[in-house]
Amino acid sequence: MPAELAGLTTAQVDERIAAGQVNTLPSRSGRSTRDIIRANVLTRVNAILFTLFVCVAVTGHLIQGVFGLLIVINSAIGIVQELRAKRTLDTLAVIGEAHPRVIRDGHSRQIVRDGVVLDDLIQVAPGEQIVVDGRVLTADYLEVDESLLTGEADAVLKEPGDEVLSGSFVVSGNGTYRAEKVGAEAYAAQLTAQAAKFTLVSSELRQGINKILRFVTFVLIPVGVLNVIVQFSQPDATWQESILRTVSALVPMVPEGLVLLTSMAFALGVIRLGRRNCLVQELPAIEGLARVSVVCTDKTGTLTANALTLSEVIPLDDTDPVPALAQLAASDPTPNASMQAIDAKVPALDEPWQLRSRAPFTSAKKWSGATFERHGTWLLGAPDVLADGEIAAKAEAIGASGRRVLLLAEGSVPVDDPQAPGEVTPRALLVLDQVLRPDAAETLRYFGEQNVAVKVISGDNAASVGAVTRSLGVDAELVVDARELAPGPGFVDAVNDGAVFGRVTPEQKRQMVDALQVRGHTVAMTGDGVNDVLALKDADLGVAMGSGSSATRAVAQIVLLDDRFGSLPHVVAEGRRVIGNIERVAKLFLTKTIYAALLALSAGILGLPNPFMPLQMTVVGWFTIGIPAFLMSLAPNRERARPGFVRRTLAVAVPGGVIVAAAALTTYIATRGLDEVSDTVQIQASTATLIALIMTATWMLSVVARPYVWWRVVLVCVAYAFYFAVFALPFAHRWLMLDLTNLHTVTIGVLVGLAGMAAIEVLWWVTAIVRGELPRLWAQPQP
CATH class of the missing domain: 3.40.50.1000 (HAD superfamily/HAD-like)
Structure with a gap:
């Protein structure tokens, strides 16, 4: 081996590593652990909730600040899931990345992509990536596709001395090049770095959620200011009570779990697919x-499996095809599956023919070949490309049974001639079996x-x-x-x-x-x-x-x-599960945001104290939003996603939120009135309003859960049972400041709640028909 092709010595490699001349690329999974923690803790939602929690803490009523736990829960779940996804991707990326072959100490070895150092000699063959920028030293019909860099689809023939750029790949032939630019200095180093990166780039789903969050932020500020003014202007109300009622109006307006569940669903999708x-x-x-x-x-x-077996050689004349086949197999330094099958069956060479020129197989011309001194040009390729008439028809008939057929033929001109293959003389048909x-x-x-x-x-x-x-x-x-x-x-x-x-x-x-x-x-x-x-x-x-x-x-x-081609159904099913479930739970979160904003706005305009305390709204969120949304985000979902996420979500959430807000406001005004009232009347009216809101909002959950399967029915039933227990247990009355002693106000709350449930039911049927969808109560059995 010439000295210039012996590659670096181990000592030279160590010197370059010490000097930092290594092909170090950005982390495969994008964000570091530190970045992941920061991104999940320092969020807009957490900032809003923390500010509101501090306001509650100042009043001394810490039990009313239970919603502050959402900061810890949101951050912890987000961090854990993204770290799990990062670990999964890092592990899989090592398997899936390019593994270049380098020449060191005169021997060829395969190393990881990040192990390439400056001046390394890298060998390439068809299908392999150029992992760093360099200059070609040897080339054997080396053609490189640079379409990923230039957009040009035509392969470029590379000769010794030509430049090759990272991000391109070899189409045919083989060669060796010297690494001249590594790591961040390479022209397209970011291409391979991005190939296994945990990205949160643009998507319709995330764009839609971001639009919704911007709208919520826009509404939150003026409604918050109005509530602060109104709650602090209530006669005989302490400053602590005014703060608590202001906070209770603002907390439910924040869709705190929507972003979390979206990120978590994506991360879980990565982990589930990683296991496959x-x-x-x-x-x-x-x-x-x-x-x-x-x-x-x-x-x-x-x-079919990427392997073939040579089952039959059909001579087309008196020429013995075996020597030519053996010579073609021996002359191919990078044999494909067909050539490997031939090489495994034909006898070993007694004496190699002197190779004059060689043409590798390409998908464009569909043949490969070699020209030998004193033995002419031999070709191997598709029969319907190299021949016609009776031979092509015979190959067609064999191929109709699902077998692969190749033609061995002689050409009249050398394979490196522009006119190749010239006049073709068929010699034999090769029948290869494919494995399904x-x-x-x-x-x-x-x-x-x-x-x-x-x-x-x-x-x-x-x-x-x-x-x-x-x-x-x-x-x-x-x-x-x-x-x-x-x-x-x-x-x-x-x-x-x-x-x-x-x-x-x-x-x-x-x-x-x-x-x-x-x-x-x-x-x-x-x-x-x-x-x-x-x-x-x-x-x-x-x-x-x-x-x-x-x-x-x-x-x-x-x-x-x-x-495993059989993994594709699981891959598609995982995508449908993630997107379908996020759309479903988004309807719940936005319904809550809309009815909370309308209630806060209405109370502010009417000059009334907010009907709820923070702890009451936290409990309402548990079983009408939080827990059901979490469970539904993990469930199977086989419906194909469609464009129009924001439109479909708002089509359900806006009228649903209006109905829930109308039921709550109607009950509040009917049981309290618009004048100043005693604390007892205020608490009784708030209790009746809470009953109406829970009945209506939980029925909204039952509608969003459709079409029903058994566990979704159980989920809705458990939600109603939980709230029944809350109103039935005396200790809950003390914690939640409930008063059920006035049967008249309770009855109004129940009746208005039933009317709200009926309105939600009508809404579901009407909106489904308007959207051109078939309303289904029960899910169809899955095949």
């Missing part, structure tokens, strides 16, 4: 999972039951693809040969109407994803090879196989580390 060896590289990918309407899947490596993944049929059946369309898009022979998909239960009566598709409206129609496509080029895969998106579909693309990268990048959700190329893993949002 699914690496979520971008957190909003979980939201994308819930919206998927079309899954585009490759055949090889996805529906055991979970493929069940997975495809699941998507059919969930109304998710499946498009099988493969570069293989169309008949072979059709045979495989038919054996898996997919309706593949019409298999489209992508070579017959022309760009234009007809292309879009064909892609949306068809289910199985063969002979698809990498660029066509990308165009097919675009054609589906044009028709409003949310597209998930699965793949494992370099030819899938462009489509994975453009899809709404890219899903890569763990054993696939590092390039596919880098651009995908989710990586199936154990290569």
Whole structure:
């Protein structure tokens, strides 16, 4: 080995590590432990609750400040869940990241991405990422795709002396380059760093919640000022009582658990998927999972295992194909699955032929080959590309059974000639058996039951693809040969109407994803090879196989580390669970915010003391909002997410909040009046108002919990039972300042509460019909 290709010595590597010349990249999981703690403690919601708690503490009535525990609970849950998610991602990211091969002390070894040092010699092969910037030293037909950096899809041929940039990947050939820029100095170092980062970037769900929180903050300030003025102007009211009633008006306006449950649901989704060896590289990918309407899947490596066996060699003339096959296998430094299957079956070489030139396989030309001194040019590729007529038809017939067929042929010009392969002379057909993944049929059946369309898009022979998909239960009566598709409206129609496509080029895969998106579909693309990268990048959700190329893993949002296609149903179900449940509980939180704001505003305008104390509103929140929302956020949910989160949530929460506020205000005025009253009358009126509010707000919970399953019915029943116990137990009367001695006021509260429940019920039916949804009381049995 030439000295310049022997690589660094161990001593030189140690020197560079000591000098900090290492490919150190930002933390895989984004935020440090310190940042996570700070982000979960120093929140807008915690700041508001802490300020209100201090106000209560000043009065000396600490029992009324129980809501302050929410600061501790919110922060603790958020920190624990995000740290668990961080640990999960850090562990999985080590498995899923690129592992470059470097030459050190004259030997090739595989190391972690962060272990590369300045001046390292790095070897690359098809499908591998360029992990740092450098300059090519050796190149054997080395073609590099720089589309992730430049947007240009065409591969670039690299010769010794050419520059390569991190973030690009090898399409064909192999070579060696020297690391010249490492770590943060590399041109696209952030690309690989972002590939396994715990991000909270933009999403419709988070944007919607942020809009709602901004609105709440906007309303909270003027309503708070009005209540301070009104409560402190009440005659005969102590300053302590005025503070407590002001705080009780403001606390329920803060949707304290909504942000927490959103972050927690995302983090739990990451953890649950991590247990199934699914690496979520971008957190909003979980939201994308819930919206998927079309899954585009490759055949090889996805529906079939990424391994082949050579079952038959069919000679087409008197030429013995075995020597040529053995020579082709021996001359390929980076054999693909087909070449590995051939190499495993053909006898070992007696004497290698002298190699003159070699052309690696690419998805664009669909053949590989080598030119040997005195033995000519030998090709191996797709029969329908290299041949026609009777031979192509014979290969087509064999491929129709689901087997892969390759053609061994001789070419008339060297493979490095621009006119290659020239005139082709077929010599033999090679039949390779593919192994179906055991979970493929069940997975495809699941998507059919969930109304998710499946498009099988493969570069293989169309008949072979059709045979495989038919054996898996997919309706593949019409298999489209992508070579017959022309760009234009007809292309879009064909892609949306068809289910199985063969002979698809990498660029066509990308165009097919675009054609589906044009028709409003949310597209998930699965793949494992370099030819899938462009489509994975453009899809709404890219899903890569763990054993696939590092390039596919880098651009995908989710990586199936154990290569189990059967994990996809769990991945989609997790996304639906997270998004569907967050939308459900958001309706509860916003209903509370709206009725609390309306009650506070009404009391301020009418000049009345707030009817409630902080502890009363805290208890109300336990079983109408907090505990039910927490349990419902964890439950299964298989409904596909739809756009319009804010509109749908407000369509339920606004009228619901108005009804709850109207019931409470009606009871309060009917039992208290608008004039000054004694403390006894005030407490009795507040008790009746609390009864009406609890009855109505808890029925709102029962409506949001629909369609019912047994545990949701139990949840609603437990809520009502809890509040019945609160009003029945004497010690609760003292703590919550309740007075049930006036049967007249209690009766008014119960009757108005029943009327509020009826209004909520009518609201649910009417709004569902207006939104074009079918109102369902009970959930349909899941298949």
